[in-house]
Amino acid sequence: MSATRVRRYENGFSLPEVLCALALFAVIMTVLLSYHRVLLQGFQSQWQMRQLWRLAVELSEPGAPEPPAEWKVIRQQTTAAGCVSIAVNITSPSGRSGQLSQLHCP
Template identity: 40%
Template sequence: MIPRRNQRGFSLVETLFALLLFSLSIMALMRYQLVLAEGFQQQWQQRSAWRNARQLLQGNPLEGWQAQVQQKDGPEGCPLLIAKTVSPSGRRAELVQLRCPVVGN
């Protein structure tokens, strides 16, 4: 039998190399997706900390959070409220609110 010189297809080495590149690409994309998910999770936790601090200033703290409100004297006798919260995962937020009474004419 005479071997053909114009054979079509890929050799075993080419196929294995392509499979290696494909596997490495998939692994890199999976790692990237994991890093993105962790970033979104941290951002969500920080937003939750700010939201809880706002609710704390409104008098509605969330359960399971460390929360503290301090009141200090502000300018012109207006009370200055400082709300500090710490999430169960350790995210911190602090909001400061100056509450001055509305004076009518």
């Protein structure tokens, strides 16, 4: 047999190779999308906690502004020996809660 008679049929990928690659791609995309969803939930949770603590710090200052209407806030202020103690219990609309107290002395 001469070299001219041997033909090679390399015209692309075979059907099993394409199906295997497609299945692998689908599995990888499913894993990445679920990982993205978990990361997004974590970032949202962290953002809500930071917002809660930022608002709690603002409300624990003397002369604090009014809290947003959907937030539940209990603010207690006591004065003793020239110092002002402010305690804040705050609950976000999503149900997260925090407690903060600060002592302000001149």
